[in-house]
Amino acid sequence: QKEVEQNSGPLSVPEGAIASLNCTYSDRGSQSFFWYRQYSGKSPELIMFIYSNGDKEDGRFTAQLNKASQYVSLLIRDSQPSDSATYLCAVRPSGAGSYQLTFGKGTKLSVIP
């Protein structure tokens, strides 16, 4: 069974600090990796995706992918209280011809003012 694992948290960081969120996946052939943010009672919204090894930066967010270690992370610099949410890691497995995603359970982030 293809799995995506995340630490459920909660992860608490002070305002202005760097928040580091981690995700591992079991399907070595996975091709695309997504980070979604979900506020309580709301649907997920895409933060960024990555598909090549290395880092990808977008504003305060940096996604890091290491396919050899089957590991993907999200760094949030200068964390703000508005970043407090649950962050979902999603993986598009190999062979998923219909483009479906497998989600982790999410990490709850709390940014303390």
Place this chain on the structure above:
Amino acid sequence: GAVVSQHPSWVICKSGTSVKIECRSLDFQATTMFWYRQFPKQSLMLMATSNEGSKATYEQGVEKDKFLINHASLTLSTLTVTSAHPEDSSFYICSARGPGTTLNTEAFFGQGTRLTVV
């Protein structure tokens, strides 16, 4: 980005009745839509994949006769929860694959529907 509209955002129904949830892609054609269910403090669990013009593909353990999916057009998919019971109370979310054919095409989510069965 592409917009997916889901309706209603919340619904309360009596046990034994049926509820229909609509998912529309507003500015693009979605040949494939996905229906998820999310229980409190749990992740999104894929229920079924909806393909326009064909029968939906259900995930293991999801009753296709209870959760009826219709994807009659390129912009609309519906999920009907039949004979709802309190244990069906959950947050139902649809998503549609955005335009394009690359594997990095993101999924756009509807706003979600909070279903409460009393």
